[in-house]
Amino acid sequence: xxxxxxxxxxxxxxxxxxxxxxRVGLVPTMGNLHAGHFSLVELARKHADRxxxxxxxxxxxxxxxxxxxxxxxxLAEDSVGLVEHQCDLLFVPNxxxxxxxxxxxxxxxxxxxxxxxxxxxxxxxxxxGVATVVxxxxxxxxxxxxxxxxxxxxxxxxxxxxxRELALSVEITTGPVVREADGLAMSSRNxxxxxxxxxxxxxxxxxxxxxxxxxxxxxxxxxxxxxxxxRLERAGFVADxxxxxxxxxxxxxxxxxxxxxxxxxxxxxxxxxxxxxLAFD
Ligand code: PAF
Numbered sequence: 001x002x003x004x005x006x007x008x009x010x011x012x013x014x015x016x017x018x019x020x021x022x023r024v025g026l027v028p029t030m031g032n033l034h035a036g037h038f039s040l041v042e043l044a045r046k047h048a049d050r051x052x053x054x055x056x057x058x059x060x061x062x063x064x065x066x067x068x069x070x071x072x073x074x075l076a077e078d079s080v081g082l083v084e085h086q087c088d089l090l091f092v093p094n095x096x097x098x099x100x101x102x103x104x105x106x107x108x109x110x111x112x113x114x115x116x117x118x119x120x121x122x123x124x125x126x127x128x129g130v131a132t133v134v135x136x137x138x139x140x141x142x143x144x145x146x147x148x149x150x151x152x153x154x155x156x157x158x159x160x161x162x163x164r165e166l167a168l169s170v171e172i173t174t175g176p177v178v179r180e181a182d183g184l185a186m187s188s189r190n191x192x193x194x195x196x197x198x199x200x201x202x203x204x205x206x207x208x209x210x211x212x213x214x215x216x217x218x219x220x221x222x223x224x225x226x227x228x229x230x231r232l233e234r235a236g237f238v239a240d241x242x243x244x245x246x247x248x249x250x251x252x253x254x255x256x257x258x259x260x261x262x263x264x265x266x267x268x269x270x271x272x273x274x275x276x277x278l279a280f281d
Contacts, residue, residue: 001083003090007140010091014052014142022049026143028134031055032072033081036178036186040147041085043175047145053082054091054137059103061129072188091141098136108132111165114250115158118264119275122240130155131162138163138170145171149178151185153264153277154250177276179205185276197269203235204265207242208278211263215244215280221253228265237267247279 004010014024025048027040033055044051055078062068075092082090099106108128115127138146148156156174163172178186183205184198193201207228214224221244228242246253247262264277 001079001087001090003079003092005092005094005097007093007097010052010089010140011142013089017050018142023144024048024141025051026137026141026146027051027053027087028137028146028148029053029055030057030071030188031078032074032188032191033078034178034186034188036149036151036175038081038085039178040149040175041082041087043173044145044147045086047147047171047173048143050088051086052089052091052141052143053087054093054141056091056093056098056133056137058098058129058133059095060099060106060108060132061126063123063125066123067189067192072191093140098133106132109135109162111158111161114154114161117154117250118241118243118245119154119266122266127155127158131158134159135162135166135168138168143170145173147173147175150174151177151187151276153247153262157248157250183209185274187274189272189274192272193269197236197272200236200269201274203232203237204267204274204276205278207231207235208263208265208276211242211244212278212280215258215261215263220255224263228263232265232267237269240266240268240273242267244280 017024025044027044029037057071059068109131110128111131120127160172182202184202211224211228225242229239232239242265244261244263247260253261259281262277262279266275
């Protein structure tokens with residue numbers, strides 16, 4: 001595996017592969033890689049001949065009171081894992097490469113509607129930062145396929161809309177949520193949890209399963225959402241939302257809409273904010 005930080009080397013490597021007729025896959029990450037990320041590298045390998053992984057902790061997608069500075073940066077361990085998972089090229093740009101005018105003066109892409117609700121409403125500007133950095137990474141790497149994890153389901157919908165509206169010629173693929181044995185979705189932020197919080201954390205997934213069961217039993221969406229919020233609070237979370245939405249565009253389903261739906265939750269345990277989701281069909 002080669003590691004490059006500059007655009008010239010990145011482009012030379014990708015162009016050489018493309019000249020050979022090879023398909024190139026990209027897995028964008030913020031590092032601190034775990035089994036969930038590695039499953040995306042494996043998925044990318046199924047769709048491409050060469051796999052590029054980017055590691056960049058993107059400042060523009062963090063709010064002022066969020067964890068940008070303390071976000072875990074573990075490049076040495078990440079590199080070892082990526083070699084084991086047969087990544088071909090690791091791209092580790094610095095802030096100047098991604099934001100030549102500085103992050104605060106950067107161009108910002110806003111993806112309306114699907115980017116304004118749920119995470120977009122609770123973390124203002126978050127998806128502007130995601131859409132902007134993903135557009136930049138796609139332009140820099142120029143992959144044939146890019147792979148994103150379903151744990152950040154709303155992000156996958158934002159990225160698909162971005163790609164469609166900018167008419168980018170990249171295929172977007174989504175890999176399933178990878179969970180710990182007790183149901184907790186793998187996330188770099190799980191490492192912030194102390195042991196008592198870690199013991200409570202699987203209640204997030206349990207609540208999603210409960211929402212699915214309740215909805216399938218015929219309970220109304222609003223009742224399921226309200227009861228799920230109370231369930232999370234009882235389990236020691238401070239909940240931002242527990243929502244039943246259309247999987248496609250995160251819109252609020254009509255009362256008689258029963259297919260193509262999913263539940264999404266975001267809640268805090270202490271300082272740690274976790275998100276998760278579950279498709280209903
Ligand atoms: O999902 C992530 O890790 C990030 O949001 C992404 C897509 C790498 C953009 O910074």
